[in-house]
Amino acid sequence: MAYLSLSGIDKVFGQVHVIKGLNLDIQKGEFVVFVGPSGCGKSTLLRLIAGLEQINGGTLKLDGRDITHLPSSKRDLAMVFQSYALYPHMSVFENMSFALKLAKADPSLIKEKVDRAAKILNLTQYLDRTPKELSGGQRQRVAIGRAIVRAPKVFLFDEPLSNLDAALRGQTRIEIAKLHRDLGATTIYVTHDQVEAMTLADRVVVLRDGVIEQVGTPLELYDRPANQFVAQFIGTPQ
Numbered sequence: 001m002a003y004l005s006l007s008g009i010d011k012v013f014g015q016v017h018v019i020k021g022l023n024l025d026i027q028k029g030e031f032v033v034f035v036g037p038s039g040c041g042k043s044t045l046l047r048l049i050a051g052l053e054q055i056n057g058g059t060l061k062l063d064g065r066d067i068t069h070l071p072s073s074k075r076d077l078a079m080v081f082q083s084y085a086l087y088p089h090m091s092v093f094e095n096m097s098f099a100l101k102l103a104k105a106d107p108s109l110i111k112e113k114v115d116r117a118a119k120i121l122n123l124t125q126y127l128d129r130t131p132k133e134l135s136g137g138q139r140q141r142v143a144i145g146r147a148i149v150r151a152p153k154v155f156l157f158d159e160p161l162s163n164l165d166a167a168l169r170g171q172t173r174i175e176i177a178k179l180h181r182d183l184g185a186t187t188i189y190v191t192h193d194q195v196e197a198m199t200l201a202d203r204v205v206v207l208r209d210g211v212i213e214q215v216g217t218p219l220e221l222y223d224r225p226a227n228q229f230v231a232q233f234i235g236t237p238q
């Protein structure tokens with residue numbers, strides 16, 4: 001049985017049908033990448049899964065539980081956005097521990113979890129700094145660290161590297177791949193960058209106008225694109 005299951009998902013904004021009866025099963029531990037041109041519905045789909053948008057139809061199931069109408073805070077998911085959205089007046093440690101503190105976790109447990117996440121992300125020496133004392137890549141790692149300490153069932157990334165310069169993007173991409181190897185966490189990752197998709201994904205989902213054009217491993221998409229759209233999207237560097 002799938003770990004995360006999307007059945008007949010519909011989303012409408014006003015007159016615009018943005019996600020059209022979408023079906024997708026994701027296995028536990030999988031790294032799934034959503035790709036597709038700007039405006040095809042990638043972020044909307046992620047926000048529906050996260051519970052940040054109201055769903056108009058269909059069912060979402062996670063780990064055997066129907067989460068379709070659960071509030072975001074009860075879904076056990078963590079989302080990392082393209083803008084870091086860190087608290088500017090808090091230290092890295094405070095930023096990373098904030099959710100656990102709200103949940104009234106034990107301080108020694110909080111420290112343990114933050115220290116472990118900081119180690120994975122090479123942030124140990126920056127825990128006392130504030131976000132403005134960090135580089136863009138370090139800030140994005142703090143944002144990822146905030147997600148890690150919550151130990152969510154699923155990580156949701158929406159173009160987490162798109163605000164970074166090319167060198168940092170490559171480096172942070174490697175960190176994300178390593179993170180997935182270390183934690184084995186189920187991950188959904190949105191990007192419009194083919195290189196990111198092809199290097200990170202166990203499976204790639206190609207979206208176009210709110211519909212899935214093809215789902216497959218990077219190799220399957222290269223070797224056997226289902227149609228011209230997939231072939232062009234996968235094959236043409238941007």
Ligand code: ADP
Nearest residue numbers: 013016018036037038039040041042043044045
């Ligand atoms: P992507 O992330 O693939 O670029 P989005 O999911 O952001 O695409 O957007 C998909 C479509 O939904 C676009 O046509 C966009 O204009 C529309 N859309 C997204 N969010 C809203 C919103 N809050 N209100 C109205 N339309 C929206």
Ligand code: MG
Nearest residue numbers: 042043044158
């Ligand atoms: Mg988007």
